[in-house]
Amino acid sequence: MSARYRLSTILLNGLSSSKLALVLVLLLILLSIVGAVLPQEGAAHPILTGALKPLGLFHVFRSWPFLATIFLLGINTLTCTVLHLLREGGFSVLKGPKAIERVGFFLVHLSLIALLSGGLWSAAARLNGFIVLTEGQRGLLARHDGSFRLLGERLRPEREGEFLVFLKKVNIEYERKRYPIAATSHLEIRSRGMEGVEGEVKFNEPIAYNGLTFTQRETGFSPRLVIRDAGSGKLLLDSFVALKTFGKGAEREYRDFVPLPFLRQRVIITLYPSFSRDNDTVRKAGDAPDNPLLLIEMEDGSGRVVSHGHLPSGGRLALGEYSFLFAGLRRWAAFQVVQDPGYPIVMVSLWLGMGALVLRYLPDLGRWFREEPVRRGGHGDRGKATRTMDWRHEEGIEVTLPPTL
Amino acid sequence: MMPQAEIILFWVTVFAYVGAFCLHLFGFMGGKARGVTYAVWILWMGLGFHTATAIVRWMAGGHPPVTDTYELNLTGTWFTVLIFLAFEKVRRAERSVGLVVTPIVFLVLGYGFMSRGEPVPMGPAYQSPWLVVHVIFAWLAFGCYVISTGAAVLLLLKEGFPSWNPIIKAPESEALDLASYRFIVLGFINHAVMLVSGALWAKKLWGHYWSWDALETWSLVAFLVYAFYLHARSFLGWRMRRAAWLTVLGLLVVAISFWGVEWFSPSVHPGP
Ligand code: HEM
Numbered sequence: 004m005s006a007r008y009r010l011s012t013i014l015l016n017g018l019s020s021s022k023l024a025l026v027l028v029l030l031l032i033l034l035s036i037v038g039a040v041l042p043q044e045g046a047a048h049p050i051l052t053g054a055l056k057p058l059g060l061f062h063v064f065r066s067w068p069f070l071a072t073i074f075l076l077g078i079n080t081l082t083c084t085v086l087h088l089l090r091e092g093g094f095s096v097l098k099g100p101k102a103i104e105r106v107g108f109f110l111v112h113l114s115l116i117a118l119l120s121g122g123l124w125s126a127a128a129r130l131n132g133f134i135v136l137t138e139g140q141r142g143l144l145a146r147h148d149g150s151f152r153l154l155g156e157r158l159r160p161e162r163e164g165e166f167l168v169f170l171k172k173v174n175i176e177y178e179r180k181r182y183p184i185a186a187t188s189h190l191e192i193r194s195r196g197m198e199g200v201e202g203e204v205k206f207n208e209p210i211a212y213n214g215l216t217f218t219q220r221e222t223g224f225s226p227r228l229v230i231r232d233a234g235s236g237k238l239l240l241d242s243f244v245a246l247k248t249f250g251k252g253a254e255r256e257y258r259d260f261v262p263l264p265f266l267r268q269r270v271i272i273t274l275y276p277s278f279s280r281d282n283d284t285v286r287k288a289g290d291a292p293d294n295p296l297l298l299i300e301m302e303d304g305s306g307r308v309v310s311h312g313h314l315p316s317g318g319r320l321a322l323g324e325y326s327f328l329f330a331g332l333r334r335w336a337a338f339q340v341v342q343d344p345g346y347p348i349v350m351v352s353l354w355l356g357m358g359a360l361v362l363r364y365l366p367d368l369g370r371w372f373r374e375e376p377v378r379r380g381g382h383g384d385r386g387k388a389t390r391t392m393d394w395r396h397e398e399g400i401e402v403t404l405p406p407t408l
Numbered sequence: 409m410m411p412q413a414e415i416i417l418f419w420v421t422v423f424a425y426v427g428a429f430c431l432h433l434f435g436f437m438g439g440k441a442r443g444v445t446y447a448v449w450i451l452w453m454g455l456g457f458h459t460a461t462a463i464v465r466w467m468a469g470g471h472p473p474v475t476d477t478y479e480l481n482l483t484g485t486w487f488t489v490l491i492f493l494a495f496e497k498v499r500r501a502e503r504s505v506g507l508v509v510t511p512i513v514f515l516v517l518g519y520g521f522m523s524r525g526e527p528v529p530m531g532p533a534y535q536s537p538w539l540v541v542h543v544i545f546a547w548l549a550f551g552c553y554v555i556s557t558g559a560a561v562l563l564l565l566k567e568g569f570p571s572w573n574p575i576i577k578a579p580e581s582e583a584l585d586l587a588s589y590r591f592i593v594l595g596f597i598n599h600a601v602m603l604v605s606g607a608l609w610a611k612k613l614w615g616h617y618w619s620w621d622a623l624e625t626w627s628l629v630a631f632l633v634y635a636f637y638l639h640a641r642s643f644l645g646w647r648m649r650r651a652a653w654l655t656v657l658g659l660l661v662v663a664i665s666f667w668g669v670e671w672f673s674p675s676v677h678p679g680p
Binding site: 021024032184185206349364 | 525529530531532533535536538590593594596597600601604607608609611612613614616617620622625626628629632633635639640643644669
């Protein structure tokens with residue numbers, strides 16, 4: 004008995020030690036700061052990224068030291084809390100004078116254990132995807148390399164776990180034709196052998212289907228661009244190009260490169276949803292697409308704009324070796340697709356934790372701020388306090404180009 | 409018209425707070441309780457102008473002033489002053505923490521004003537009831553932590569310069585330590601509500617309840633620092649000077665999470 008017993012006692016004492024709790028919280032603080040300060044996965048840094056990747060500091064929050072800390076913290080909290088309660092007399096403390104505080108203390112740590120377990124389960128089992136669709140576009144959503152991706156080839160969900168996603172329309176409402184105040188995507192989602200859903204997705208109002216949530220993350224403009232070789236008239240591109248949105252408020256800009264590697268010069272297109280002309284200067288007049296205009300800019304090898312031209316809707320323009328046609332304007336919407344089995348546990352633990360924290364301190368709060376009567380017209384700083392001291396105390400990012408029409 | 413009224417009211421507020429601070433300081437240095445009482449009156453007056461500034465901004469934008477750094481600082485300091493004044497009513501003995509609270513308030517207001525833009529309608533991402541809960545509790549937590557730091561700084565002065573005349577008349581260190589601890593507890597509860605409402609909102613807005621972006625992470629770090637404080641108090645008996653230094657460190661981390669994140673790293677968060 005003795006050697007094994009002693010070993011397990013030492014182990015239990017170590018694992019449940021309050022000092023270990025402090026060390027682990029401190030470690031969690033340090034690792035979090037490292038993760039907050041250094042660029043992590045989504046972000047790219049010209050020098051640091053290359054240097055950090057081999058060190059594992061590029062994904063602190065998925066690294067083994069971090070996960071081990073979380074895991075140990077869970078074990079430590081569990082053992083520490085249970086032993087603490089047992090030492091104080093087990094469930095009998097729930098009847099004692101500080102019963103509310105004890106229950107509060109116990110539930111705070113119970114919720115913490117539940118939160119850590121739910122969080123670890125989320126991290127291990129969550130499936131995630133970022134998809135971009137242009138109005139009128141259908142895509143087949145399927146699991147691929149551990150994340151959800153849009154596969155364009157087949158347009159019917161044939162296998163289990165495949166979804167057909169159809170973005171019918173994106174509506175944006177503006178105030179004073181400038182400030183977007185509402186954005187609504189009309190989505191239809193179907194999977195094999197199941198009834199589909201059709202509904203509206205707005206910011207803050209995701210849609211759920213078959214264990215997946217579709218959250219609208221971003222919307223933008225997709226002008227249809229037709230590019231031909233100016234000399235031969237050969238068709239080079241006929242597609243909707245999803246433009247990125249930069250800036251905020253009145254400074255918002257809609258711009259991107261034409262994503263064609265075979266173009267010899269870099270081409271940047273900027274959309275003015277509506278414009279005003281002042282002599283030779285063209286300006287964006289608003290963000291509602293009442294009177295759209297495309298600015299096409301061509302750069303030379305050093306990134307200097309060497310030629311540019313404006314294209315009203317339906318207009319044509321010859322620039323360098325190419326001719327451009329602005330053949331229509333639609334919108335795109337991006338969605339986060341998430342399947343997260345850990346979320347319900349996390350949610351329950353969060354609510355529980357908040358309630359428990361209040362429970363732990365409720366009796367104290369009442370006492371603290373009542374305890375010392377205010378002496379009207381008192382001496383302020385010179386007033387001598389009559390105290391009763393209480394000394395206790397993002398993966399799988401995929402941007403699909405809309406299909407060539 | 410509206411922006412002008414707002415700017416005038418804003419500056420009257422700032423001057424009222426600066427005035428209150430000066431009076432408080434003179435009262436404190438000279439041991440005149442009356443000076444301190446007048447300072448508190450002026451602080452109430454300042455809070456009146458502060459409220460008016462926020463209302464004018466709210467009317468001009470058509471939404472509560474909680475969408476950009478200027479608006480957030482305006483609202484946050486409002487809560488801070490309100491909490492301080494409520495505290496001062498209940499526990500007059502420790503009112504000298506105002507000496508630390510007031511300068512933080514007018515510095516935060518001034519810093520916010522540097523990035524002031526014209527009010528704009530609320531973007532669709534912000535149109536969630538969780539935003540209001542999230543922001544209010546963030547600032548309630550901030551207010552409590554500022555007051556706690558106020559008490560901690562006075563404690564450090566008292567312990568560090570025991571024979572400095574004005575500080576002798578400050579409340580006793582034990583009382584300051586208790587006040588500091590209590591406001592950390594209050595701040596900690598509000599901080600928890602802020603983090604939880606933020607997570608619930610993020611789930612609706614981004615699809616993930618937590619994405620380890622820099623702002624979220626810093627905010628969690630601040631929370632963990634205070635969790636460390638509570639446990640160090642409980643397990644190791646850290647009180648007085650040690651606890652006070654930890655309180656000051658906590659506010660620094662909170663300040664980074666509120667205003668300093670972009671200095672360190674880019675963030676997807678729509679916050680300040
Ligand atoms: C970040 C995570 C944690 C949070 C938010 C948290 C929260 C709290 C709170 C609010 C209290 C009440 C403080 C007081 O009584 O003054 C407390 C006390 C306590 N915590 Fe934690 N805790 C955490 C982690 C841990 C861990 C890892 C352990 C494991 C050893 C632990 C063990 C205890 C114990 C034993 C007490 C009781 C102290 C007493 O009754 O005097 N806590 N905790």
